[in-house]
Amino acid sequence: MEILHEYIKATNTHDFEEVRKVLHPEAMYFFSNQTCTNHKEIQSYFENAWTYVRDENYEAREIKWLFKGDSSATCIYTYFYEGYINGDYASGEGRATNVFVKTHDKWLLIHEHLSPSPK
Template identity: 70%
Template sequence: MQILDSYIKATNTHDFKQVKKLLHPKAVYFFSDQTCTCHEEIQQYFENAWSIVKNENYEAHDVEWLDQKESSATCIYTYFYEGYINDEYICGKGRATNIFVKEADRWLLVHEHLSS
């Protein structure tokens, strides 16, 4: 589905305004170290990560759509990231689950769960 590609592309802009356009008003994120339950918390988490990992690139590999309906879709994938911390190249990967809902003919991310 195009919404996942759009979400990854928005994330890689490092501009939360672009990410927020694709978030449901009640979006909830489960990160490995924190749960974010509102856009302000999600924004703070993203912007903190972008300030630590410079030039970060985020990708979704091995995407599997578990369920696709008219108004909801769920996928799992392996996430991959790379960038620089203190001028040293770093990279890593983990597991992700994303749930999207369709409202007013727009797909929005309502939940993301990341684990290393």
């Protein structure tokens, strides 16, 4: 589904206003170290990450759509990031679950859950 690609593209702009365009008003994120329950908290988390990992590139790999309906869709994927931390190249990956809902004929992200890859 195109909405996942739109979301990844918006994330890679490093401009939260672009990300906000694809977020549901009641979006909630589960990160490994924090839960964000509103746009203000999500924005703060994203902007902190973009400051920490400079020139970050974020990708969704091994995408699997678990459900695609008329008003909701859920996918899982391996997330991959790369960028610079304190001037040194860094990269990593983990697991992601995204839930999208269709509101007023537009797909929006309502939930994301990121976690480290199992050891």
